[in-house]
Amino acid sequence: MNLYMLRHASAGQRRSNPVLDVKRPLDKAGKRDCLLLGNTLTSMNVSFDMIVSSPLKRSLQTASLVGTETGYEQKIVLSDALAPAATYAQFEKLLMECSGVESLLVVGHSPNLVEFLGTLMQPAQQTRASRPPASIRLRKGAIAKLNLERGAATMQWMLDPRVIRTLYANSTTRSRRKISRK
Structure with a gap:
């Protein structure tokens, strides 16, 4: 299975009231980052067989925007496991339920999504309880691709929204390298 782990994009300031925080939507920058990420994934020929999202609004919006940009047409599955x-x-139970899916995108939150990512990458011989998970920084709007074949997951790549914005800005401002002619 190819597992794509995406942290929801920017959603402004956290609300002190948990009921209001559940309904917090993406901000303008978060929406822009989702569209750029979707375009980047499309240009990399990445597509998803299934998208599973946290039930919180900001995660569902992230999943929806990225899914739309990559051509995903099925319903996004909501799961409390994210x-x-x-x-x-x-x-882990969610992954077992999705074991027949070849390409899975999960959209969730920090810190648990980051902990899940680090734990998946631990070797199977070591007890996961005896050793802390690998420490990985997953910014808002960042995505990581993991290969889950045998044993510990292998990270194939990770894209940060800052890198995507920089690549997009540089590719659209100039199409040709500047060459000095003296």
Whole structure:
């Protein structure tokens, strides 16, 4: 399975009231980053067989925007296994339920999505409880591709929204390298 782990894009300031925070939408920068990420993934010929999102609004918006840009036409599945309070056991159960899917995108939150990513990359011989998960920085709007074939997951690549914005800005401002002629 190719597992794509995407942290929701920028959604402004966290609300102190948890009921209001659940409904917090993406901000303008977050929406722009989702569209750029979707375009980048399309140009890399990445497509998804299934998209699973946290039920919180900002994650669902991220999944929807990226899915639309990559040509995903099925319904986005909502799962509490990707909610901010989810445990690794819940996430592992979700992966088992999706085991027949070849290309899976999951959209969630930090810190648990980052912990899930680090735990997946630990070697199977080591007990996951005895050693802390690998430390990986996954910014808002960043995506990581993992290959889940045998043993520990292998990270294939990771894209940060800052890198995507820079690549997009440089590719659109000039199509040809500047060459000095003296």
